[in-house]
Amino acid sequence: QVQLVQSGAELKKPGASVRVACQASGYSFVTYMIHWVRQAPGQRLEWMGYINAGNGHAKYSQTFQGRVTISRDTSASTVYMELTSLTAEDTALYFCARASGREFSIQEYWGQGTLVTVSS
Amino acid sequence: ETVMTQSPATLSLSPGESATLSCRASQSVSTNLAWYQQKPGQAPRLLIFHASTRATGVPARFSGSGSGTDFTLTISNLQSEDFAIYFCQQYSYWPLTFGGGTKAEI
Numbered sequence: 001q002v003q004l005v006q007s008g009a010e011l012k013k014p015g016a017s018v019r020v021a022c023q024a025s026g027y028s029f030v031t032y033m034i035h036w037v038r039q040a041p042g043q044r045l046e047w048m049g050y051i052n053a054g055n056g057h058a059k060y061s062q063t064f065q066g067r068v069t070i071s072r073d074t075s076a077s078t079v080y081m082e083l084t085s086l087t088a089e090d091t092a093l094y095f096c097a098r099a100s101g102r103e104f105s106i107q108e109y110w111g112q113g114t115l116v117t118v119s120s
Numbered sequence: 121e122t123v124m125t126q127s128p129a130t131l132s133l134s135p136g137e138s139a140t141l142s143c144r145a146s147q148s149v150s151t152n153l154a155w156y157q158q159k160p161g162q163a164p165r166l167l168i169f170h171a172s173t174r175a176t177g178v179p180a181r182f183s184g185s186g187s188g189t190d191f192t193l194t195i196s197n198l199q200s201e202d203f204a205i206y207f208c209q210q211y212s213y214w215p216l217t218f219g220g221g222t223k224a225e226i
Contacts (some may be wrong), residue, residue, distance in 0.1 A: 105211035110163035
């Protein structure tokens with residue numbers, strides 16, 4: 001079955017960077033897009049970007065342009081999301097999600113979420 | 121960006137009742153609209169895509185309708201496990217955007 005397992009919670013200081021990993025299993029890794037979505041406390045879900053796991057092409061939300069990088073390691077079936085110049089407003093639960101087979105913009109399978117806390 | 125507005129914010133219901141949740145887009149998204157369910161401490165779960173197509177394994181009591189700017193998620197015969205937060209999402213334009221959610225509570 002499709003599984004996305006994310007790395008553990010992170011505590012970072014303002015100005016630092018964080019990298020969250022998302023290891024996929026149960027399907028052909030290179031066939032599907034992987035999206036990143038975050039959920040800050042009391043806020044709506046916010047789409048950050050996606051990567052084509054096959055060719056490595058990534059697309060980002062303008063909100064995060066310049067601060068976020070999504071990459072993948074096909075040998076490890078793992079996607080990474082790195083966010084730089086962290087502020088308290090980046091404190092959130094970060095999810096990776098595999099795209100649907102029928103529509104690549106839809107997030108069909110989700111990881112368990114990784115809590116990133118930014119605090120001095 | 122396309123702003124998604126959901127109403128009501130909270131819906132108080134009893135098991136067995138029906139729920140009608142609304143989602144409005146700030147511009148036409150055709151039928152490029154998905155609904156997700158989220159329970160406390162869990163990731164969202166895809167329920168509906170293309171405005172009205174149920175995802176794999178989603179019970180028939182969940183149904184979606186609408187096109188353009190106005191959409192509805194209907195949950196018939198509410199079960200205890202249906203009390204959760206529901207989000208709509210448009211995928212017609214980048215960036216993908218979500219509504220603020222409707223909480224279905226007992």
